[in-house]
Amino acid sequence: MNEVFGMWKYTKMVVLTALSAAVFAALLIPFKALVLVPGFTEIRPANALPVVLGLLFGPAGAWGAAIGNLIGDFFGTLSAGSIFGFAGNFYAAYIAYKLWGRLGLVDDGDEDPLLLNSTKKLVNFVVIAVLSAMICALIVAWGCDALRLVPFAALATIISVNNSLPSAILGIPLLLVLYPRVKKWDLLWTDIVGEEYILEKSAASRAGAALMVVGTVGGLAAGLAAALGPGGQAVFAAGFLQGHAGNAGVTLFAGAGVALVVIGGFIRK
Numbered sequence: 032m033n034e035v036f037g038m039w040k041y042t043k044m045v046v047l048t049a050l051s052a053a054v055f056a057a058l059l060i061p062f063k064a065l066v067l068v069p070g071f072t073e074i075r076p077a078n079a080l081p082v083v084l085g086l087l088f089g090p091a092g093a094w095g096a097a098i099g100n101l102i103g104d105f106f107g108t109l110s111a112g113s114i115f116g117f118a119g120n121f122y123a124a125y126i127a128y129k130l131w132g133r134l135g136l137v138d139d140g141d142e143d144p145l146l147l148n149s150t151k152k153l154v155n156f157v158v159i160a161v162l163s164a165m166i167c168a169l170i171v172a173w174g175c176d177a178l179r180l181v182p183f184a185a186l187a188t189i190i191s192v193n194n195s196l197p198s199a200i201l202g203i204p205l206l207l208v209l210y211p212r213v214k215k216w217d218l219l220w221t222d223i224v225g226e227e228y229i230l231e232k233s234a235a236s237r238a239g240a241a242l243m244v245v246g247t248v249g250g251l252a253a254g255l256a257a258a259l260g261p262g263g264q265a266v267f268a269a270g271f272l273q274g275h276a277g278n279a280g281v282t283l284f285a286g287a288g289v290a291l292v293v294i295g296g297f298i299r300k
Contacts, residue, residue, distance in 0.1 A: 032296045034228035035090045035125070043223045044091045051084045051095020052102060059103035078194045079201035082156075082163045085124030086131060086145055086206065087213050089220030093128075097121035112181070115174030119167040122292065123194065126166050126243060127159050128220075129296060132232055133240035134158060139232055145210045145219075147203060156206070157199045164194030166247045166292060173254060173285040179277040183285065184258035185270025187251060239298025242291050250288010257281045 038044040058077035084092030100120040104113045131137065136155035137144050147153055172187035213219055221229055230236060257280030258264040264274030 034224060034230070035093065037228050038090045038094075038220075038224060041223055043218070044088075044220065047088045047091035047218065047220070048094045048098070051080075051088060051092050052098035055080050055084070055096055055099025056102035059099065060106050075193060076197050076201065078164070078197040079205055081120055081124040081167075082127040082160050082198050082202050083205050083209065085127035085163075087209060087219060089128045089224075090125070091220060093121050093124040096124040110180065111178055112171065112175045115171045118174075119170035119190075122170060123163045123167040125296065126247070126292070127163055129230065129243065130159055130162065130240050131155070132230075133237050143214075145206065145214075147207055147210075153203065156203060160198035160202055161195045162244065162247055164191050164198060165251050166243075167194055169247060169251045169254065169285060169292075170289055173250075173281065173289060176258070176276045176278065176285075177282045179275075182258065182264045182270045182274050182276045183254055183262070183278065183281045184264035184266050184274070185268070187255060187258075188266040188270070189268075191251070235298055239295040242295030242298065246288045246291025246293075246295060250285050250291065253288060254281050254285030257284050 038048075055077055058080065059075060062075060062077070081092070081096040084096055086092070088095065097117045097120050101113060101117050104110075104116060108116075132139070132144055134155055136151045136158070144152075147156060168187045168190035171190055172181070172183045175181040175186055176183035214222075217223075255266075258274070258278055259266070261280050262274050262278035264270050264278070265272070
């Protein structure tokens with residue numbers, strides 16, 4: 032995870048962060064009126080961006096997604112939950128570039144790993160888009176439930192669907208259009224930062240990636256099990272009429288998943 036902090040010494044990465052944040056916020060704000068959960072989320076076609084930003088700009092895309100989401104929150108959805116919205120959108124982009132070449136679907140020797148020119152790469156993109164949506168849902172819903180703002184089961188399921196569909200459907204043509212141009216302009220994050228920040232494809236880094244996947248899927252599943260069982264909550268819109276936020280099991284099990292994702296991100300070598 033040292034690239035997340037080390038990138039700030041590169042002027043181009045700082046500029047890409049600002050650009051990513053501005054574009055993400057600009058696409059979020061016009062849809063603020065199309066509310067799904069009052070004060071917390073809305074219909075968001077802009078959710079196609081975090082995965083693409085993460086793949087192209089690495090940590091700059093992750094910071095940009097986080098900052099852009101926070102800027103968007105100032106237009107009607109700013110609350111204590113915005114802290115977790117910041118973290119959730121950061122990890123939505125972060126997990127994309129951390130996992131891209133570590134799921135066994137992109138060949139290690141591929142000179143154009145982000146060029147979606149094979150079925151395996153397309154499947155890889157969709158899997159990562161879903162995982163990106165899930166980690167964002169896990170972090171945001173866990174935090175908002177712990178703060179007793181919104182029930183975990185309702186928010187987690189809404190965010191999972193609301194993020195994964197735009198990302199998986201719109202993200203593919205977006206990456207197909209942007210990748211060749213970004214590569215030509217030498218703006219891929221791997222072309223900007225020093226070698227000490229480039230992610231290695233070692234056994235340990237693959238273990239870290241596996242830990243992130245387990246934390247994401249397991250944390251969300253365990254959190255939902257605790258919310259729907261002992262917590263008495265329900266999924267999607269029904270979750271606002273049944274059960275209450277602040278379930279201890281959700282805080283523990285979903286929080287454990289978040290912890291595994293964070294730990295996995297620190298494993299490089």
